[in-house]
Amino acid sequence: MALSSKKIRVMIVDDSMLARRMLQTGLSKYPNIQVVGEAINAMDARRKIPLLHPDVITMDVEMPGMNGIEFVKSILPEYPIPIILVSSLNLRVFDALAVGAVDFVRKPDGKVMNNDHFIQNLANKIVVASCARVRKPMARSAVASAVAAASNVAPLHMSGLPTETIIALGASTGGTEATLEVLKRLPANTPGMVIVQHMPPGFTKMYAERLDRNCPMHIKEAENGDVIQPGCALIAPGDKQMRVVRTGTRYTVSCQPGPKVSGHCPSVDALFQSMAQSVQCHMVGIIMTGMGSDGAKGLLEMRKRGAFTIGQDKESCVVYGMPMVAYNIGAVEQQASCESIAGVVVRHLSSLRR
Structure with a gap:
């Protein structure tokens, strides 16, 4: 896959400080990716998006307060940014994809997220997502x-x-x-x-x-x-x-x-x-x-x-x-x-x- 010389601006959204650190450290090894900021939950992310102007957002599906699904539904009409879900084996990932998330990557087993294969997979998906056409959530009438x-x-x-x-x-x-x-x-x-x-x-x-x-x-x-x-x-x-x-x-x-x-x-x-x-x-x-x-x-x-x-x-x-x-x-x-x-x-x- 040909890579653009322009760095892809990524924002990490996860309530776990350990997860955010591991993602930040892992993605920093890729010269075409720049982590421009982090958010601890969906509301924090909403406040930071206009300031950070990310090209791609990575987000945990399960977070306290507004979960990833509700965040995707609420944010895409205003900010059509490609969102990659970082998820354990969880059926709710498909609910988030249904409302407009572009893709997902499976968390490695265990609590430590410095798995090289996982980071490489996420980095590849970030590159793909940066070129993706974002689907905004369908209105209820259109779904019906x-x-x-x-x-x-x-x-x-x-x-x-x-x-x-x-x-x-x-x-x-x-x-x-x-x-x-x-x-x-x-x-x-x-x-x-x-x-x-x-x-x-x-x-x-x-x-x-x-x-x-x-x-x-x-x-x-x-x-x-x-x-x-x-x-x-x-x-x-x-x-x-x-x-x-x-x-x-x-x-x-x-x-x-x-x-x-x-x-x-x-x-x-x-x-x-x-x-x-x-x-x-x-x-x-x-x-x-x-x-x-x-x-x-x-x-x-x-x-x-x-x-x-x-x-x-x-x-x-x-x-x-x-x-x-x-x-x-x-x-x-x-x-x-x-x-x-x-x-x-x-x-x-x-x-x-x-």
Whole structure:
């Protein structure tokens, strides 16, 4: 990733003095990052933002007084600054992402936060966040309209399809909510889906359960050997590479620890490449918001094998990186907003019956 010569101004918000010191010390090692100030809680942060002018804010989700979720909701309409959550294994991180936080990083186990991998991961996310498009919280009326639109999607008539279909989707920064926008609009009898969202272990299971509660399809964290079948979406575990395997007429997933592919585990490229190599029925590939190029080459391989491919458009991406690279190399057949992708998929699958 090319780094700008301009330093990224970061404000640390955490009620723990130890945590603030460790973050300050760790981030100070990165020449492209400047910690311009700290805050002990959300109210302290609100007072300091106009004075410090941070480019990115790191914030603990759980703090006394106003928690991270309420802070994100209150601050973004006035100060649209990218916010990275620093969180333990906590379901509330998804609530904060839903109201506009850009990304999150998992705290290392234990009370000491001088974990080198953790700091490096946070520094990388700060660089990505500095380029992100901040989503302001949706008004209640807009949320209600989106839910109503999702509930009105006509079901697919699967009996008329000439072939079996598998849908693969990959996303990174901004993808937790963008993927939800797609899945909540797809009907319950959608062909089987396999999904990679760059996310730490532990969180992928909670994310799958959250999606399952809010979408018509059944959604679960994938386990090795799970069968890909209509009406079910499988989310790659956070520390394993997920690939599609053909066994006779059935398709299953292999979920195994392994080296990073295109810089990630799980990797979108690993999933998409396995689709291109193994799937002999009809394929749909979807690449969504995220920094870098993971998934672009794999999507191109899928398209060369006859897959229908979709890329999220620039306007609806938090980070127009992965879909941009895929589009530039010719991997994307059609671009669409995250709110429109489900409709594109439904229309495409319906056209197969003609």
